[in-house]
Structure formats: structure tokens, C-alpha cells
Amino acid sequence: MDESGEFKRFFPSLIGAFGDFILKLEMGWEIHHGDEYLKNSLELKKGTGKKVQDYNLPRECIRHYFQALKCFVFDRPAPKDGLRHLDDLQDSELEPEFVKQANNFCSYVYENCKVKSLTNGITVTGRILGNLTVTYLEAILSGTIPCMENAVTALAQIENSQAVEEALIKYDDEMCKYIAQFPTETQEEFLNFHQMCESQAIPVFMNRSFKDEKQEYQGKLIIELAERKANYSKQNEDESIRCCKAIRNS
Structure with missing residues (x-):
């Protein structure tokens, strides 16, 4: 019996976030082509050998189980000197393009990402997620299958x-x-x-x-x-x- 449909009910959206993105300089991409970057990263290789299968398997799982795929890329947030005390900088001292990208990223998360929940619609708070993580890790370390x-x-x-x-x-x-x-x-x-x-x-x-x-x-x-x-x-x-x-x- 294929249980993948049940897994997909609980899998969240996959959002990739790449900082200090420079591929646009090497490949001529514009910064807003983050989705294209993710799509290309998940392309499958042709062939049947073990190396090809090992390469394709995680990509097939990502493409199959996650309901939505989104990618954001970010320029360097500040000039080199500013990177040394980045936490102390105000938004006005950051690179304007980076601030714009960060705002787009936050807006997408707030508007499109669903709150994680368990069966019966139970909302998973940060505390509950932490306890769930510990429970799963203990199961894995003991050699049993997390349930x-x-x-x-x-x-x-x-x-x-x-x-x-x-x-x-x-x-x-x-x-x-x-x-x-x-x-x-x-x-x-x-x-x-x-x-x-x-x-x-x-x-x-x-x-x-x-x-x-x-x-x-x-x-x-x-x-x-x-x-x-x-x-x-x-x-x-x-x-x-x-x-x-x-x-x-x-």
C-alpha cells in the first residue's frame, strides 16, 4: 500500500534560502530567479547506475513529498566592513536590495506557510516541536522506528x-x-x-x-x-x- 499520500498531508512547504548568492554573476541570472535555481538543483540525471540512483533519490523525494517548492536568494547584506558587526546595523545601513529580498521572504512565509499541526488539528508550537524532536531522536538512537x-x-x-x-x-x-x-x-x-x-x-x-x-x-x-x-x-x-x-x- 502506498502511504506517500498520508505523508504529504503533514509535510510542509519547502522554502530554500541562499545567502550571499553570487551565481547570478557567473550565470547571468537575475536575483529573482531563485525558483529557477531550485528547479535546476532538483533536476534528475539520466541513467540507471547506482551513482545516478543515489543522486536522484533525494531529489525525487523532495519533488514528490513537498506540496510546494519555493526558493529565495539574497545578496550580501552589507559591505565587507559592515559584515563584522552585522547584528548592530539598522535596516538603513544594509544593502537596499538585501532588505527588499528579506521583506519578500518574510511576506511569503507569513502569507503562504501554514501552521504546523498534528492529527485532529492540534497546533504545534515551538515548545511542542522541540519535545517532538527529542522524542523522535530518542526513538532513532534506540534503534526503533519513530511512530x-x-x-x-x-x-x-x-x-x-x-x-x-x-x-x-x-x-x-x-x-x-x-x-x-x-x-x-x-x-x-x-x-x-x-x-x-x-x-x-x-x-x-x-x-x-x-x-x-x-x-x-x-x-x-x-x-x-x-x-x-x-x-x-x-x-x-x-x-x-x-x-x-x-x-x-x-
């Missing part, structure tokens, strides 16, 4: 564990604002503090959680919040006892 389903499962564990941790940190940070008011006059006042902190922590989890379909990690968060509530309640009670003893002994 999207397994990678997503592992990613869910990583993301949801971190979501719980960040939510608990948020709860503690919020509760620290009220510790100075311990002991509270009543238990109801303490419960109000808890509820306000909890209301700040739960959205942190919800915004970070990833495919927690069985609400396993949400359940863990609720248990952890209950434990923290008990600890802060005990701290509140201990402070109340200390204050009562101080009043009695004064």
Missing part, C-alpha cells in the same frame, strides 16, 4: 506533567500573597483565599494541557491542589495557635 502515534502519546505525558507543575507553581505564587494575612479570622476567609488561588491555577493547566482526553492529569492536579490546600490550612491553624498563645501569655 507518530507513540510520539503524540509521549508528548501528551510531557506536556500534561508540565501543565500540572506550572499550575501548582501558580497556586503557590498566588497563595504567598495571602500568607502574610495568616491567621485568618475565620475558616471561610481562608477558603476564599484558596478559591481565588485555585481559580488562577486551573486556567494555567487548561492552557498548557495536551490531549488529556481521560482527564487523568486534571485529576492529578485536583488531588495536588487539595493537598496544598490542606498544608496551607494547617499553616493557618498553626499561626492561629501561636497568636492565641502569645495573647494568653502576654
